[in-house]
Amino acid sequence: MDSSALPTPIKKRSTSLSGYLAVGPGLLWLTILLAIPCLSLVAMALASRGQYGEVVWSFSLENLRRLIGFGLFGWSPDLFYILLRSLLLATITTLLCVLIAYPLTFHMASRRPSIRVFWLILVIVPFWTNVVVRSYGWLLILGPQLPPARLAAFLGFIPPGSALYPGTLAVYLGMVTTFLPFMALPLYASVERLDREILEAARDLYANPFLVFWRVTLPQTTPGLSVGIIMTFVPAMAMFVVTDILGGAKYMFIGNLIQQQFSQARDWPFGAALSLGLMILTLLSLGFRRLKAPGQKDPFPL
Amino acid sequence: MVAQINKSFGNHHVLRDVSLAVSKGEFFTLLGPSGCGKTTLLRLIAGLELPDSGSIFLGGQDVTTVPANKRQVNTVFQSYALFPHLNVLENIAFGLKARKVDPVTIKHKVDRMLETLRLSDLSKRFPSQISGGQKQRVALARALVNEPNVLLLDEPMSALDPHLRTQVQAELLELHRQIDTTFIMVTHDQGEAMFMGGHLAVMRDGQMVQMGTPREVYSRPKNKFVAEFLWGANILLATRDGDRMMTTLGPLKTDDQVSWSQGHLAIRPELIVLEDELARPKDNLVRAKVIQAIYRGASVELLLDPGPVKVVTSPRFNPQPGETVSLFIPSADLVALEGQAA
Amino acid sequence: MRTWPQAVVAYLSLVLLYLPALAVAIFSVNKARFGLNWKGFSWMWYQKLLENEAIIEATLNSLILAVVSTIIATVIGTALALGLERAPWPKSCLRLFDAIVNIPVAVPDIIMAVALVLAFSLLRNLSGIFDMGLGAMIIGHVTFQISFVTMVVRGRLASLNPQTREAAWDLFASRFYNFRRVTLPLITPGILAGAMLAFTLSLDDFIISFFIHGPESVTLPIYIFASLKRGLTPETNALSTVMLLATVLLALLAERITRKL
Numbered sequence: 001m002d003s004s005a006l007p008t009p010i011k012k013r014s015t016s017l018s019g020y021l022a023v024g025p026g027l028l029w030l031t032i033l034l035a036i037p038c039l040s041l042v043a044m045a046l047a048s049r050g051q052y053g054e055v056v057w058s059f060s061l062e063n064l065r066r067l068i069g070f071g072l073f074g075w076s077p078d079l080f081y082i083l084l085r086s087l088l089l090a091t092i093t094t095l096l097c098v099l100i101a102y103p104l105t106f107h108m109a110s111r112r113p114s115i116r117v118f119w120l121i122l123v124i125v126p127f128w129t130n131v132v133v134r135s136y137g138w139l140l141i142l143g144p145q146l147p148p149a150r151l152a153a154f155l156g157f158i159p160p161g162s163a164l165y166p167g168t169l170a171v172y173l174g175m176v177t178t179f180l181p182f183m184a185l186p187l188y189a190s191v192e193r194l195d196r197e198i199l200e201a202a203r204d205l206y207a208n209p210f211l212v213f214w215r216v217t218l219p220q221t222t223p224g225l226s227v228g229i230i231m232t233f234v235p236a237m238a239m240f241v242v243t244d245i246l247g248g249a250k251y252m253f254i255g256n257l258i259q260q261q262f263s264q265a266r267d268w269p270f271g272a273a274l275s276l277g278l279m280i281l282t283l284l285s286l287g288f289r290r291l292k293a294p295g296q297k298d299p300f301p302l
Numbered sequence: 303m304v305a306q307i308n309k310s311f312g313n314h315h316v317l318r319d320v321s322l323a324v325s326k327g328e329f330f331t332l333l334g335p336s337g338c339g340k341t342t343l344l345r346l347i348a349g350l351e352l353p354d355s356g357s358i359f360l361g362g363q364d365v366t367t368v369p370a371n372k373r374q375v376n377t378v379f380q381s382y383a384l385f386p387h388l389n390v391l392e393n394i395a396f397g398l399k400a401r402k403v404d405p406v407t408i409k410h411k412v413d414r415m416l417e418t419l420r421l422s423d424l425s426k427r428f429p430s431q432i433s434g435g436q437k438q439r440v441a442l443a444r445a446l447v448n449e450p451n452v453l454l455l456d457e458p459m460s461a462l463d464p465h466l467r468t469q470v471q472a473e474l475l476e477l478h479r480q481i482d483t484t485f486i487m488v489t490h491d492q493g494e495a496m497f498m499g500g501h502l503a504v505m506r507d508g509q510m511v512q513m514g515t516p517r518e519v520y521s522r523p524k525n526k527f528v529a530e531f532l533w534g535a536n537i538l539l540a541t542r543d544g545d546r547m548m549t550t551l552g553p554l555k556t557d558d559q560v561s562w563s564q565g566h567l568a569i570r571p572e573l574i575v576l577e578d579e580l581a582r583p584k585d586n587l588v589r590a591k592v593i594q595a596i597y598r599g600a601s602v603e604l605l606l607d608p609g610p611v612k613v614v615t616s617p618r619f620n621p622q623p624g625e626t627v628s629l630f631i632p633s634a635d636l637v638a639l640e641g642q643a644a
Numbered sequence: 645m646r647t648w649p650q651a652v653v654a655y656l657s658l659v660l661l662y663l664p665a666l667a668v669a670i671f672s673v674n675k676a677r678f679g680l681n682w683k684g685f686s687w688m689w690y691q692k693l694l695e696n697e698a699i700i701e702a703t704l705n706s707l708i709l710a711v712v713s714t715i716i717a718t719v720i721g722t723a724l725a726l727g728l729e730r731a732p733w734p735k736s737c738l739r740l741f742d743a744i745v746n747i748p749v750a751v752p753d754i755i756m757a758v759a760l761v762l763a764f765s766l767l768r769n770l771s772g773i774f775d776m777g778l779g780a781m782i783i784g785h786v787t788f789q790i791s792f793v794t795m796v797v798r799g800r801l802a803s804l805n806p807q808t809r810e811a812a813w814d815l816f817a818s819r820f821y822n823f824r825r826v827t828l829p830l831i832t833p834g835i836l837a838g839a840m841l842a843f844t845l846s847l848d849d850f851i852i853s854f855f856i857h858g859p860e861s862v863t864l865p866i867y868i869f870a871s872l873k874r875g876l877t878p879e880t881n882a883l884s885t886v887m888l889l890a891t892v893l894l895a896l897l898a899e900r901i902t903r904k905l
Contacts, residue, residue: 022727026720026790027744032767033787034747037759044762100657107654110647119654121896126661128895130848132865133884136872137664140671140881177660184657238752241850245872255754262761262855275758282751350810370813377814383807387829397815400825444815 041279044272079257086254089243090236093175097183097232098225100176104184105191120188127181135174135245139163142170166248174242179235183228190224234282254278316342317353317508324452326361327482329475329500333489335531339508340488341380344454347486349373360451371400376445377454381461382437384429390440391416391425397448415447418477434462435470442474446483455487459494471497492532496520504528521570525640529568535612536574537639538567547638550608551588554631558638566639571603572614575630576621586631592621665888672881689882699883702867705778709853709863710846713785718839720786721793722831728794729801748788749795757855760784764856777858784856785846792845793838800834833901840898848891 108119126134142148144163152158194217202216203209218225240255247253254274261271316339324330332340345351347358349370357366365373376397384393394415398408416422419439424432429440438458445453458474459467471494478485489495495502496516503513512524523529529537540547540554541564547554549567556567577587590606597617604613604621606629613629621627675686693699728741748756764780804827812826850865857866864887871880 019727019731019733022723022731023741024727026724026727026794027741029720029787030744030747030790033763033783034756034759035744037763038747038751038755040762041755041759100653103650103653104657107647107650110650121899122658123661125892125895126665128844128848128891129665129888130850130865130868130884130891132850132869132872133668133888134664136868136880136884137666137668139872140667141663173660177664180657180661235752238754240754241869245869258754258758259855262758268762268765271758272762275755278752279755282755348814350814370810371816371818375814377811379807379811381805381807383805383811385808385812385826385830387826396812396817396825400812400815400817400821444811448815 038279041272041276044269045276046269082252082254082257085251086237089171089175089239089253090233093172093179093236094183094229094232096172096176097179098229100180101183101187101228102191104180105188108188109192109194116192123181123184123188126177127185131178131241132245134178135242138170138174138177138246139165142173165246166251167246168251170246171243171251174246175236175239178239178242179232182231182235186227186231187221187224190221194220237281238278317346320356320505320508320510322503322510322513324484324486324501326484329478329485329487329498331487331489331495331498331500331502332505333492333495333502334505336490338505340490340505341456343505344377344456344486344488347452348375348377348454350377374448374451375454376448376450376452377456378438378441378445378458380456380458382429382441384437384440384444386429389426389428390421390432393429393440394421394444394447396444401448411447415443418480419443435466438462438470442477446477446481450483452484452486455485457488457490459489459491467494475499504531506531522637523568523639526566526568529566529637529639533568533570535571536569538569538611540565540567551590551611551629551631554588554636555585555633556636556638557634558636560638562641565641568637568639569631569635571612572601573632573635574611574613574615575632576604576613576615576619577628577630584630586633586636588629588631589626590629592623592625592627594623595621668881668884668888671878672885674878674881689878690886692879693882693886696879698862699864699867699879702862702864705861706847706863706865709778709781709785709861710843713782713789713846714839714843716782717786717789717793717842718835721790721838721842722797722835724790725794725797725801726827729798745791745794748791753849753851756788757784757852760787760852761855778861780856780858781853781861781863784852785849788849788852789842789845792841793835796838796841797831797834800831800837804830837898837901840894840901844891844894844898847887847894 104123108116108123111119140146142163142165144150149158149163198220199212199216202212238255238258240253240259243251243253244256244259254277258271258274258278261267261274320339320343322343332343334340342351346353349365349368349372353366357364359365360374385396388396391412395408395412398411403411413422416425419442421436421439421443424436424440429437432440438461441458455474459470462470475498485500487498499516501513502516502519504511504519506527512519512528519528520532523532526537538549538551538554540549542548542560542562543553545555547556547560547567554567590608590611592604593607593610594605596603596605600617601614602617602619604615604627605611606613606627611629672689673685673687675684675688724745728738728745733741751759760780760783764783808826808830809822812822817825848865850869853863853866854869857863862870864883868880868884868887871877
């Protein structure tokens with residue numbers, strides 16, 4: 001029994017039966033459908049694919065070898081490129097989001113409280129809209145007849161009459177607009193609490209904006225920033241909708257690869273191995289966050 | 303009524319062998335600093351906690367293991383704990399409804415209670431729409447409408463503005479006079495405990511220290527803790543030398559029986575008499591230098607050396623810091639506190 | 645310090661965030677059948693929506709999926725929140741429970757989808773309900789909705805004054821009476837907000853549905869995704885606009901309910 005909280009007899013009596021009845025269904029549901037399957041990804045990753053796409057439960061390191069790039073015809077860099085591209089995509093997306101989110105949240109925090117709420121809602125609303133629809137919106141904007149594509153064609157970046165998708169620019173536009181709210185909301189929680197007088201004092205002492213940011217603003221907003229980075233980086237690694245719609249088949253990412261293993265390719269064990277890699281990355285970054293901000297209460301558990 | 307109660311939370315012994323008798327219809331006050339176990343004692347009487355050992359009797363019946371919802375005891379909580387989703391009327395009717403009293407009786411009783419506590423105009427309001435003082439009256443009405451044998455009040459004034467407290471205290475006393483329910487109130491404010499009359503018990507670290515009427519307890523604190531808690535000053539370390547007590551102020555005499563060879567004496571600041579220089583020498587007349595003189599309007603407060611001794615006296619006197627004054631300490635008012643000093 | 649660069653970035657990012665939705669909405673009232681040239685204002689594509697059987701079916705599927713899964717998840721999630729918050733679990737036990745409840749919040753959607761596919765492939769041997777299709781999708785949606793409902797209801801429970809429950813107990817309320825007359829009414833706003841959140845998440849979900857849908861159980865996001873692959877039609881614009889408005893309205897409503905109480 002915890003000695004710090006004062007237990008009451010009400011609690012004492014409600015312990016056993018009703019407590020178990022209340023948490024039982026929910027916990028069982030989540031355990032059977034999520035916790036166990038997540039753990040069984042390990043087992044699946046060590047199995048192999050049968051002739052007709054079924055899972056053959058025999059131990060093999062085949063998928064782990066494939067994970068580091070060994071295919072049927074020896075080592076090929078294809079998968080390596082995909083991993084690298086995903087990492088690069090997630091990193092650049094996160095960086096761009098950080099670069100936009102700092103000025104954005106500073107601007108938000110310096111508004112009057114009533115207007116601040118309005119800004120907050122404006123940033124949250126896109127967070128609720130469907131990612132397929134939003135990516136589709138970019139398809140429309142970057143279409144061949146509209147000014148962005150025409151300008152690019154005029155400048156000679158693309159042949160006249162073609163669209164700005166599929167391509168890197170389209171993918172990054174989609175990614176940044178998808179993940180900006182994920183970065184801005186946790187960061188805003190930290191920036192809002194930032195003591196403005198400390199910034200002024202620092203400006204008084206250092207006088208150099210870069211130094212003020214590096215020595216004062218950054219350390220003080222680390223909790224929000226680290227939540228934001230994780231909430232952006234991990235799902236950005238896993239993203240396949242934006243890359244599929246705006247990147248086309250030309251660019252493969254881990255997310256698309258996993259999705260393919262479970263649909264067209266029907267190679268579940270390899271898909272499991274890829275997912276496992278992604279999950280380990282997730283757990284690592286969550287652990288990293290716990291190291292970074294001990295005792296900090298997560299302002300945004302989402 | 304409460305016998306030999308013990309209660310622990312984990313390793314923390316909150317109540318040790320506490321016994322207490324409250325007679326029917328009384329206004330009883332439990333006084334003590336926060337953390338002394340007074341609230342826990344109240345919760346045990348209410349049935350919200352179970353004691354580790356000991357018994358609780360209500361009108362001669364052992365109710366120790368009777369749960370709160372079956373006990374004829376109701377509580378006014380410190381936070382009032384009004385039901386935020388129910389209006390004033392529904393809040394007051396809650397206990398009667400839970401006991402399945404017939405609606406006609408409920409209406410009758412609730413209406414009478416609304417009137418007694420001047421809440422009739424607020425009956426349709428919700429707790430979030432009324433003031434602190436009004437909330438407290440609703441909490442009182444909600445408990446009293448059940449006609450409990452005992453009404454428990456847990457720091458009922460702590461959530462009120464200071465200027466409202468005196469008024470509410472008087473109202474509470476008047477209410478108690480009208481009905482003959484036993485009231486047991488918990489407070490850490492000694493002024494409040496004095497004001498309520500009845501009997502009071504001082505608690506410390508889960509034990510009863512002293513019980514009695516306010517006059518008994520205030521004029522003759524039993525030990526150093528009570529004297530410090532009630533008076534906050536003038537506790538002198540003394541060594542016994544025959545019938546003379548050697549203190550920093552000089553030798554003093556007391557009318558009290560003294561059992562220790564070294565211990566504490568205490569004197570209330572307002573019972574020390576400031577004497578003229580010309581007064582003839584006698585026992586318990588000491589001289590001291592004024593360190594600080596604080597004009598309080600109705601009185602003057604002096605801080606004196608050696609001691610330090612505090613004197614509260616008539617504003618007629620106007621001694622200046624540095625001046626030497628003579629003090630007469632009546633031997634009848636010099637209390638010998640229990641307990642040998644280390 | 646100069647603040648105008650901040651303001652410029654802030655407004656620019658708002659433009660970026662809203663441009664796609666705006667584009668969809670504008671093109672949804674464009675008369676043009678092919679291409680993206682502006683041919684004048686028209687509601688015709690919204691009318692066409694009502695005539696398109698595939699879209700109506702997808703809408704129905706989406707709604708059935710959202711309603712059924714929300715009801716199940718709300719009941720299970722509320723019970724879970726009550727059990728976690730009210731029963732005196734040992735610390736280590738509670739930490740394990742918390743970890744399980746937080747999986748859907750912490751893990752990327754695609755991994756959750758993969759885990760569900762694995763679970764269904766094994767459970768399929770027990771019952772046909774786990775075959776790809778609407779039944780499996782409902783189960784899948786409930787799985788991630790539970791966490792969010794539990795989170796919201798737990799927050800509400802934790803914010804209640806603990807003395808309120810004791811007061812009811814003191815006022816002769818039995819445990820059942822206490823729950824029905826005090827706890828339940830007090831957490832109802834939390835339950836409603838949790839349900840709204842679950843409903844919105846279900847309507848909005850693409851990734852999990854995409855992994856476990858069957859040919860008969862196409863939902864709106866899946867339909868839109870598939871129609872992008874086939875080629876753009878103006879109906880898709882209208883449909884997307886409707887969806888955007890619906891989720892935004894629901895989300896704002898949920899926010900309203902939570903903030904009010």
